[in-house]
Amino acid sequence: MIIDINQHKISIGSKYDIYVDREKKYFGDQKIFRLFAEIHLSSEETKQQVFMVKKKFFFIYPTYVLTDARGREAKLEMKSYWKTHYQCTYNQKVYDIYPHRGRKCSVFENGKQVAWWDKASVSWFNGDNYQITANDDADQQFLIACCLAYDNYTYKSQDKGLFNYDIGNLIFQNRSFDKTWTPKQSI
Numbered sequence: 001m002i003i004d005i006n007q008h009k010i011s012i013g014s015k016y017d018i019y020v021d022r023e024k025k026y027f028g029d030q031k032i033f034r035l036f037a038e039i040h041l042s043s044e045e046t047k048q049q050v051f052m053v054k055k056k057f058f059f060i061y062p063t064y065v066l067t068d069a070r071g072r073e074a075k076l077e078m079k080s081y082w083k084t085h086y087q088c089t090y091n092q093k094v095y096d097i098y099p100h101r102g103r104k105c106s107v108f109e110n111g112k113q114v115a116w117w118d119k120a121s122v123s124w125f126n127g128d129n130y131q132i133t134a135n136d137d138a139d140q141q142f143l144i145a146c147c148l149a150y151d152n153y154t155y156k157s158q159d160k161g162l163f164n165y166d167i168g169n170l171i172f173q174n175r176s177f178d179k180t181w182t183p184k185q186s187i
Contacts, residue, residue: 001134001183005147007127014039014127016148020140026050028148037152041145051145055152064149066090068141076149083174086150090142097146100177105150107134107143113181114138117147136186 004019016028016039024044031038036055043050049069056063061078066088074090076097086097096108103119115134128151132143 001136001138001140003130003132003134003140003144005128005130005132005144007129007151009127016041018144026141026144028144030152039148039152041141041148050141053145053149053152055149062153064153066142066145066149074142076146078153080174084172085174086146088146091139095142095146097150098174099150099154100173100175102177104177105147106175106177106181107146109138113178115143115183116177116181117143119151133183135184137184 002021004022006017006019008015008017014028014030016026017024018026018028018041020026026041026044028039028041031040036057037053038055039053040049041051041053042048051069052067054065054067056065063078064076066074066076072091074088074095076086076088079085079087084099086099088095093109094111096111097105098108099105105117106113107115107117115132115138117130117132120129120131130147130151132147134140134143
């Protein structure tokens with residue numbers, strides 16, 4: 001499964017168009033006039049909210065609360081600045097997100113890789129663009145919510161101009177990107 005997230009920056013917020021295997025499935029918007037970031041992810045078909053991403057106040061490590069349509073919450077927290085590792089528990093599964101050198105991040109569910117994403121290095125007139133490659137049975141809404149939270153924390157004050165360039169993480173990584181990993185396809 002391939003998920004494309006296309007951000008459109010507006011003067012005081014962001015809008016998102018999200019495609020799953022080239023079909024628009026979701027849209028998102030960042031609420032304005034909030035002390036902490038709040039992003040709503042909604043279904044294109046039903047127009048109902050499927051996830052809310054909300055930044056919380058933090059002293060040391062950033063924290064986001066991801067809430068699905070049923071009210072189930074997951075707290076996405078950075079575990080280490082130096083080794084760039086994020087973790088959360090959702091639906092009794094532990095998810096680990098590892099940013100790598102460059103612009104890629106890998107996502108692990110209970111210790112097994114289920115997805116990775118890459119941020120586009122260049123964008124013209126728009127915000128960030130991500131492509132998530134995931135197992136067909138992975139929770140696409142949850143992966144999108146994690147990616148939006150990661151983007152909000154990592155790139156919130158950047159990408160303000162007509163032309164934006166990102167070289168990515170240059171120094172630290174907890175684990176190397178696995179170039180041999182391929183997503184599981186459903187039959």
